[in-house]
Amino acid sequence: MYEWIKGYSRVEYSEQAERLDFGKRSSFRMEKMELESSPPGMTAAAQYFTAGNAWLSEVYRIGIPAQDERIRQLILTEIAPHFADVKQCIREGSVETIYLQELKPESRQLFGDTQTGILPVLEDLYRHHDMSDRISGVKRTIINYMVNPDALEPYEAPDTETLQNLLEIAYSDLPDGEYNVMPLGWFFDENLRHSAALRFFAGFVPHLMLRVDEDTGEVILLQMSGKEFARKVLLNSARPQPLRRKDSHLYVDMGHRVVYAIDLSGQYPVSNWQELTEKQAYWLKEGMNFNDFNHETAEPVPANIGFFYDQDSIQSIVDRINQELEDIREQN
Structure with a gap:
């Protein structure tokens, strides 16, 4: 070098991963x-x-x-x-x-x-x-x-x-x-x-x-x-956890103490994230393990707050959602 x-x-x-703080900036x-x-x-x-x-x-x-x-x-x-x-x-x-x-x-x-x-x-x-190359995506x-x-x-x-x-x-x-x-x-x-x-x-x-x-x-x-x-350096515990099912909901750990709850009931297979009809972001409580998360008692993330994730990560989640939908169809 x-x-x-x-x-x-x-x-x-x-x-x-620290929870994102939007309070003062809003x-x-x-x-x-x-x-x-x-x-x-x-x-x-x-x-x-x-x-x-x-x-x-x-x-x-x-x-x-x-x-x-x-x-x-x-x-x-x-x-x-x-x-x-x-x-x-x-x-x-x-x-x-x-x-x-x-x-x-x-x-x-x-x-x-x-x-x-x-x-x-x-x-x-x-x-x-x-x-032009800086805005090409x-x-x-x-x-x-x-x-x-x-x-x-x-x-x-x-x-x-x-x-x-x-x-x-x-x-x-x-x-x-x-x-x-x-x-x-x-x-x-x-x-x-x-x-x-x-x-x-x-x-x-x-x-x-x-x-x-x-x-x-x-x-x-x-x-x-x-x-x-x-x-x-993020230690192992900071890495997003594997997706988890609870009844009809699929929980997705997005990092930064954010969890998406996706309702799979009535959901058709999707090709992209935007096609999910029922999804809501929630805060993961401080000190709570992802395995203990329950969207029914969690605090929703305000609707005016957006998140940006790389395309590969989003596509892997979409693939997993489609796999879960396939498993549900076979079980029924």
Whole structure:
């Protein structure tokens, strides 16, 4: 392995998958902001946050954490005036995030005419401007590689101190303390150590991780954090348990303390998850064994909460449901 790649030094073990908590995240409102004027020029911070709209997509939306008053003022002064659509997310009475979309025509022109110290970093970060493969829905197998910042030669980008401070302060306030960027045209090889963008971020971010497509070697995501990354290991008890029948109901352990109860009575064989006519998600009580679960006494998961699972897992459940239906038919 390359000398600028290092292994995990911290491992986190979990005996059970934690129950997902949607309580605090559910109460918020979006508030549109009206900004009267456009700035006469474009700073390095503004160029950094307008690159997505200028190069990648006209509908590219940026969200910048804005809980810190200094950062909020910087966003509203240097960055937000370049966008026609500016909204702030208010949660529990405080501004949480400012969302920016629809780059103004004059700002698009400014982006192309302005040379700042961040431009070479952006040109390296987005080596091409085609994002179609990122939204194709193709399943990937991802390998994580942790970067050793000390093994990279620092990249000095002039006049980017304000941008660095913004990134350090704004994203350190997030619950997980992580900030992610999606490079385009990066491949995991020895030459990547010379990347201007990777070296730039390594100059002020203590922990960096590359998420790499195992089959193609393409770098899908660059994760950055002020906290050390940990390798999370689920012990055997945290793994989803085998499906279990109780009378006419089939119980499916989905992980994260979520159990689906599927009523098989009157159900026809299905080809996909959506064809199940009677299914309900329930919370598995804290400390309860899946073998003791009973949907009649369990707490239902609210209907407005959705879950995402990989297609292979869902298909295996569908196959098992069809097998159970076949067994019921033969018994009758």
